Amino acid sequence: MSNLTPREIVSELDRYIIGQHEAKRMVAIAMRNRWRRQQLDPELRDEIAPKNIILMGPTGVGKTEIARRLARLSGCPFFKVEATKFTEVGYVGRDVESMIRDLMEVGVSMVKKEETQKVRIKAEKNAEERILDLLLPAPKSQTPAYANGSEYEPAPEKPKDDSTREKFRKMFRAGQLDEREIEMEVTVQSGAQVEIMSIPGMEEMGHNMQDMFSRMFPGKRKTRKVKIREAYEQLIEEEADKLIDMDTVVELARERVEQTGILFVDELDKIATRHEHGGGTDVSREGVQRDMLPVVEGCVVNTKYGMVNTDHILFIGAGAFHFAKPSDLIPELQGRFPLREELAPLHKEEFYRILTEPKNALTVQYKALLKTEGMDIDFSKEALETVAEYAERINEESENIGARRLYTLMEKLLAELSFDAPDKSGQSVMIDKDYVRNQLEEVTEDRDLSRYIL
Template structure:
């Protein structure tokens, strides 16, 4: 992240998202400002608040994708939540603080994965030694636990004994065979940790999810894991041993502390459907609904302003978490939000609708384009698929036409159209192994012509 300039961030986003240049520039500046803030004297650093963003535009134009790709690009903890989740059961809804707890869980998982990669080489080495111990011929101990080798004495007591002597030549022979993959399908018996007792699921009362999590942890501690002998293939046993050894090498307290710092300083919360909690002042007969929406906004306000949220990993400050809100804002406008919340989203950008030119670029330019995905899927059956330029232009024109005549769902229309075009080929692909299929304009019209002409039919199928 420290090496990415705004221009480089936009360039990376261009690889996946077509158009919306103004929105890309805005989020790129916001991310660069976070890096700039880290270079400032600590006294002034705490005074600089993030400039939260509202992205406005119809569905399927790239609002969520911009935020998701940005978080992945900068390796920041990212969590997407729908604002309507907080109104599903009326004013109470879901506790708004739960999104901070969810973001923290993602941060911990991200840091744990990074720390595991750092110790992976040592964990693999230790796991290999343990696996060779299990593979070596000779008398097997009755039980091998984390404390060493054990054997039963005459009176039935369990006493530690010295591990059997290992021949170095035999050990190296097994090591070479294992590294060459000659033992992957052989079975070995080893101890694994299993959860004793039944799993207890706690149904938390709306607004009291934190209490539910605490009860869940309490019940889990009442039924600690126990060791059990289990037969596994060597390649599966090796992976299980790597996980065990990595857990031993990682300090959970250090992981939690690093995750907390990362969430507080670089976390991103994407609040979708923000327009659904805005009070529309021109409507009639919706008084109770407006009360519910305004109540959610007031619950959300302290989180966005900056407060302290209690999680099972400790207290999390939200002062410097970046909030990106999004919504269609067809009926409600950002000005319909309560003034205090408006002031916490100073940056606003309207994303433009997509037309056939953008649809064509979406089908051809991104490295994860739909055409590339379907080509790869059918290649697994031995079928080679190619698309002509005229076919892609026809698909783009149809997507624009159907969006205009029915509901405008943006680029998501391409999913339904591509699936309809390739449905027959996908079904028959196992019988066409070794063939090359060319998708041309006539093929597209043949598959879609009747559906597109019948407006009522296209409304339900496409």
């Protein structure tokens, strides 16, 4: 787990997210506390529960991005889910425990990728030998060592083949054989594709049934012609799978999910119950909250990879909370989200900083995209200030969608240049204030039109 200090975490988040300093500090402390917990004696470590967080604020102000970047910095399994997808047990829909199963899938995929990187050099070596075997087939009396599914071992060769094999090896490493086609066996989908409709709350049974059918009807292998470069990549994957112990991968993934997993539950405000109203929808929302409570509080969830304990998974809830409030959640669930922070809405100054400061700013992205066509574009300070001004104005006059407003404005601003870019290779274009106003004129002139701009 990453041992970045809170100050370093905030500094890294600042590279991608503008403003929201207090929210960044809160999540940075939460992540550092997880690292601190790992340094304690096991007896005390198990007693320290994570302090779950609720991030409140309108859409497009950075709630999801903060959580996603935080997971990347720490190298933790991370999964985002919308609370509105869940239904109370007994109704048709997803059950709350499915988010733990999804998080476990992310953890297994993450660990498997890491383990693949560890054995990649050996897998590449074995794949290279198999490519050479395909180029220079051994006599039929010789059976390749990997035919029984074990790790590849080169078949014994006659001395007279050495010079030819080494010549092919040099040509392959130099890329001279990449476009040459060879015949190799590939796995194709089995003929029996069975879709299992699971009973709500019993999705795990459906997964087990599908696994059983996949074992009963394994994928078939057939011979087809492929380019050597494509065959090489496929063989690397096959060899890496043979070198990886999946039992170890699952065990490591389970430990990582249980100790460092992060679940981002968006639209939490949509399942909050406003007590002055009654009715079926409120009953259903409260049922989802009650189903979510044991998962957040700490329980054991059955997954296809075994039992997963949720005691130390960090839950980050988020929502606009325009109409509902955190206090509208059932008291038991409120108590499981002790930390709350309200994110500030974005204004002209923040929009300008979003266009200029982040490492992945929209201006940087569009410059790189048009550079592929040989066109150089640049933006004047006044031009970007004008775009920021339009974004603020439209958000005020129509729905406030935060920084997402910039995506539509920038796309509309550069639509003409993007269309003509292949014909203007080698040209340089400076986008100034007047150009921005000309391109976005219809947006400002017709107030009704602005409400249709996403």
